[in-house]
Structure formats: structure tokens, C-alpha cells
Amino acid sequence: xxxxxxIKYCLVLWGAFLLSSQVFAQQTIQIRPxxxxxxxxxNDVIYPRVKQDAGKAFAILNEAEMLASQYKYTTGLAVAYLxxxxxxxxxxxxxxxxxxxxxxxxLSQVNNDIYNAARAEQYISVIKRDDGNFAEAEKxxxxxxxxxxxxxxxxxxxxxxxxxxxxxxxxxxYPKALEYFNQAEKLSISSNYLYGKKKSFxxxxxxxxxxxxxxxxxxxxxxxxxxxxxxxDELGQAQSYLELSRIxxxxxxxxxxxxxxRLAYAAADSAQAPSLLRNxxxxxxxxxxxxxxxxxxxxxxxxxxxxxxxxxxxxxxxSNNFIDALRAQEEEQLKVQQRVLEVSRKTEQQKTLIALxxxxxxxxxxxxxxxxxxxxKAKRYSYELNLRKEKIEQQVSLLDKLNNDIxxxxxxxxxxxxxxxxxxxxxxxxxxxxxxxxxxxxxxxNMDLVTQDEARELFIQLEAQxxxxxxxxxxxxxxxxxxxxxxxxxxxxxxxxxxxxxxxEEQKIPSNDKKITIYNRVDEDMNWMxxxxxxxxxxxxLLNNAIKFTPEGGSIEVYSAVTDTETxxxxxxxxxxxxxxxxxRINGENYYTTKGTQNEEGxxxxxxxxxxxxxxxxxxxxxxxxxxxGSAFTISFPIRTLIANSRFVS
Numbered sequence: 001x002x003x004x005x006x007i008k009y010c011l012v013l014w015g016a017f018l019l020s021s022q023v024f025a026q027q028t029i030q031i032r033p034x035x036x037x038x039x040x041x042x043n044d045v046i047y048p049r050v051k052q053d054a055g056k057a058f059a060i061l062n063e064a065e066m067l068a069s070q071y072k073y074t075t076g077l078a079v080a081y082l083x084x085x086x087x088x089x090x091x092x093x094x095x096x097x098x099x100x101x102x103x104x105x106x107l108s109q110v111n112n113d114i115y116n117a118a119r120a121e122q123y124i125s126v127i128k129r130d131d132g133n134f135a136e137a138e139k140x141x142x143x144x145x146x147x148x149x150x151x152x153x154x155x156x157x158x159x160x161x162x163x164x165x166x167x168x169x170x171x172x173x174y175p176k177a178l179e180y181f182n183q184a185e186k187l188s189i190s191s192n193y194l195y196g197k198k199k200s201f202x203x204x205x206x207x208x209x210x211x212x213x214x215x216x217x218x219x220x221x222x223x224x225x226x227x228x229x230x231x232x233d234e235l236g237q238a239q240s241y242l243e244l245s246r247i248x249x250x251x252x253x254x255x256x257x258x259x260x261x262r263l264a265y266a267a268a269d270s271a272q273a274p275s276l277l278r279n280x281x282x283x284x285x286x287x288x289x290x291x292x293x294x295x296x297x298x299x300x301x302x303x304x305x306x307x308x309x310x311x312x313x314x315x316x317x318x319s320n321n322f323i324d325a326l327r328a329q330e331e332e333q334l335k336v337q338q339r340v341l342e343v344s345r346k347t348e349q350q351k352t353l354i355a356l357x358x359x360x361x362x363x364x365x366x367x368x369x370x371x372x373x374x375x376x377k378a379k380r381y382s383y384e385l386n387l388r389k390e391k392i393e394q395q396v397s398l399l400d401k402l403n404n405d406i407x408x409x410x411x412x413x414x415x416x417x418x419x420x421x422x423x424x425x426x427x428x429x430x431x432x433x434x435x436x437x438x439x440x441x442x443x444x445x446n447m448d449l450v451t452q453d454e455a456r457e458l459f460i461q462l463e464a465q466x467x468x469x470x471x472x473x474x475x476x477x478x479x480x481x482x483x484x485x486x487x488x489x490x491x492x493x494x495x496x497x498x499x500x501x502x503x504x505e506e507q508k509i510p511s512n513d514k515k516i517t518i519y520n521r522v523d524e525d526m527n528w529m530x531x532x533x534x535x536x537x538x539x540x541x542l543l544n545n546a547i548k549f550t551p552e553g554g555s556i557e558v559y560s561a562v563t564d565t566e567t568x569x570x571x572x573x574x575x576x577x578x579x580x581x582x583x584x585r586i587n588g589e590n591y592y593t594t595k596g597t598q599n600e601e602g603x604x605x606x607x608x609x610x611x612x613x614x615x616x617x618x619x620x621x622x623x624x625x626x627x628x629x630g631s632a633f634t635i636s637f638p639i640r641t642l643i644a645n646s647r648f649v650s
Contacts, residue, residue: 065080081103082119094127098127115147125163129170138167141167144156157187158188161180165178169210174211185201197227202220202221205219214251224236234267238264242264245260254290264280278304278308282304352396359388438462445459492529492530493529494535499536500569503536506540516555518543521557521558522560534616534617541610544606546575550576558571566637566638569635570634573630577626578631620637
């Protein structure tokens, strides 16, 4: 009877193991409703925060995306993608937004969530319309309209009708556009949807402006304005006042134009809408000029400058917060990938353990049974046990290979993190240190601890540090914007002689301080088909480096050259030169920097940025130098087209 007792004990253990696995699975299923509710709450709270801080709103959506991915909550993930795309589109990243809209639509279709799939299609249609793809936009809008009608979503139906009206306005099919706006108005009245009713009046007013019917436009704007006033929508009031002011200005009614422009200014200021505030000030400035009111012109010009500075500061701050949020998203995605790899590894280990445990029980039971028969059968089962052992060893070998693959993936992730760490190091060291020095200098001057001559010298140092911080900040922001937005490069003819003159003028202070003479010998008729800001950054960094490594009293020459295969611009200095070993290090590494002839400091980021920008334009950077004989940095592009007046377009 003992063998049966042993078999019974083994079966009890195996049953307990299976039962614990089921309990764990049930606990995992029970926790999902709470997680789903949390993810839904994250998706719902971002809209009030978008106007306050887009970066924080995007960070909240990132958390919703990560949780939804981790717990495989596809409905919440689709909504998170939809909200992320909407926020990215508002910030100007339309290409990234379009990709996320498609992801959201595909996930919603898989989940049979036709409502959110239709919402994604509607947003995609707006991007298609803005890109000029009117046929595709109309097809998507008609499909979403049919879905919303089938689901009985009156507000969404109204919004789709309004978008169809705007599309027809873009196509100059004004009767059809007017028909859509009228349908939207009637449905808004029946469903008591004030926003749809207001937008139908406002869009119809814009259409009448295109048809040169100012009286009809004014009537509809006043109707839209009445709804905005009753609902307390100051942003909508500012938009309506601006359009009324433009109409009256076009009719040469300066009094009415100024009246509504001032009302728009007050509403935009109260709504904290700087772009509308700027438009109102521009209108008031033009009206004041038309009236020849010199004092008013000066007042509004000063106000416009102040608003532009405020907008620039706000955009810079929001851009930094948004970039931080995008960086946090990338880092969180890396962590999620690592967790997924860890879970996969543990799952494989658990499967192996279960297989081993099962095999052990089976072998144990078989041995018990075989002992009751004879030695020969036991030997045969022992042979089968050895076969199972070989399979286990094969599985262990496969696990080792998987671990090696994971280690290689981790190395790639570490390389990416190293690049980010280097960028953060540049920002921390090269931006923070000058600012700290600036604080110390201002403190010394404010405490009257230095003489006037010493203060003058300190202010010279302060100006040099300020210029260096501005240059580095521009370089970093330009490079990061190019990496994040993924926007296509917009090319146009740029006169290189004029660009060189501008950059030489920018560097006038440091070159005069070192008594360096700079010659601009670039062909005055040479034009490159390129991006203006790109070529300015390239010239600025090359000229800055030349001044940095040229001793006092030296010279720098900027000249152009054309061959059968390429067109070049060279910045040549009479500086200290570079050894072959250092040139190799510059060409082989992302960052390299040394101090200049007067201990000027640099971040080493300039040459890396130049190489990155030139690569996008199919250009190249060549370095020729000998120690003690100066250096020559040449940027070159292949010749694509030769046009009149010896102008080369690359």
C-alpha cells in the first residue's frame, strides 16, 4: 500500500500547485478594474491642464499610456494615444500626431470601439485638410458623420458638419459650405448645444467675408458674440471682436474698428490669450497709423514689443517643459521595455521550473510503478529520463542565448542614455556655471566691493559669458527641435556672402577684443539652396572656433570655391593649428573641446551640431591643419544645378 500513498501525496502536491496558479491569475484579473478606472481618470483630467502647462498634461498622458500598456488595457491605451496626438498637434508636431491618431484608430477598431475610432478619423481629416488633401479629408469626415449619426451623438454630428463646412470653404464651394453651417445651426438649437450654435455663426461670418458681404458677416459675428457673452467665453469674445474690427477697418470705419479692437484687447487680456492680444495690438497700431496719431503709434509699438517678449518667453518655457515631458516619455518607455524583458525572462524560468517539477513527479511515479515490476523496465524508464535531461539542457542553452540577446539590447539602451547624459552634462555645466559667475559678479558690483575699472572689466567678462550662453542655448534648442519634431527641411536660396557678413558682424566684439582681422571673400553671387537658420548656425560655430584658437593680432579668411563636383566655403585662420591626433579625435567622437588662446571655454557641442546639420543636407565637413600654421574648416555640398550669374545651388 505504500506506493499508492506516495502516488496520492504527489497528486495532492501537483493539485495544490495548479490551485495556487489559478488563485494568482484570479487576483490579477480582479485588480484590473481599479487600474482601468485610474487610467481613465488620467485621460479625463488633462484637458483643464493643457492651457496651464502642456508639458505637465503630456506627462500625465505618458503615465496613462505606460499603465495601459503594462496592464494591456487597450481601450485606455487608444484614448491615451488620441489625447497625446491632440496635444502634439496643438504644439505643432503634426507628423507625430498623425502617427498616434492612426494608432488610436487601429486599437479602437480592434476593440470594436467605433466611437473613438471615428473621433480619431475626424482629427486625421483636419490634418489632411491642412495638408491640402481635400478628397481624403472629405471621405474621412463623411464616414465619421455616418458613425456619429448611427450612435446618436448630436454634439459630435454638429462638430463633423462644422468641419465639413470649413473643408468646403477651403475648396471654395461656398453654397455647400453654407448648407453645412445651416444644418449645424439647426441641430445645435434642437440639442441646445451652444458651442455648436456659436461656431456655426462664426464660421458663416468668415465665409461671408470671403464673399465680400461685410453686412452679413457683421450680423453673424454679433450673434456669435451674444452667445460668448452669455456663456462668459472671453476667448470667443476676443475672436469675434477681432473679426468685427477687421471688417470695419476694411470699410474705412476707423471709429468702429478702434472700438472693437480695444474690446478684443480687453477680452484677450482677461482670457490670457497672448496671440489674440498681439493681433488686437497690431490692429490698434495700424488704425493709429492711419489716423496719424504719433503718440498712440508709439504706445502700441511699445505694447507690441512687450507682448512679443512675453510670448517668446512663454513659448520657450513651454517648449522646455514639453521637451522634458518627451524625454521622460522616452525614459519611461525604456524602463517598460526592461520590465517586459525581465517579465519574459521570469516567465521562461517559471515555465522551465514547471516542466522540471512535472517531469520530476512523472519520473517519480514511473519509478514507483516500475519498482513493482522488474529491473529491466526500470532501466528502460531511466533511459527516458536521460532523454528528458537532454531536452532540459537544450532549454537552458536557449535561455543563455536569450540572455545574451537581452544584454546586447541593454547595451544599446545604455549607449542612448550615455548620449542623453552628455547633453544633460553640457546643459548643467556650460549653462549653470556662467549663470553662477554672473550672480557673483552682480553681487560684487551691488555691494560696491569693486572699483569702476574693476567693474568695467567684470562687465566685459559678464558680456562674454552671456554671449556664450546664448550661442550654446540656440545650438541646443535648434538641435533638439530638429530631433523631436521630425519636420521636413524647408529649402530656399540663401546668399552666402550676406550670411557671412551677418555672422562676422555678430562676432565683432570678440574679434575686436583680440584684434583679429576677418576677411569676407565669399563670391557675392553664390547662393545655396538650404535652410537659412541652419547655414547661420554652421557659419557662427566655425567662426567662433576660429576666433577662439587665433592669437591676438591674427587674421581669419572666409572664402568660397567651386569645382566640377562640389561647391565649398572655407573658414581659414592663422591660429595655433591642430595636430593629426586631435583631428582624428574630433572626427571620431561626438564631443571634444579645448580652451582657446585666451582660455576661452567651449562645450564641444558646436562641431557635433555642424556634422548633424550638414548630414541632413548631404553636405560634409573637412578639416585641414598643422600645428602652428592655422586651421581650415571647409563645408561642401555637391553641385546639383548651375543657374545664371554664376550662382550655384546645392
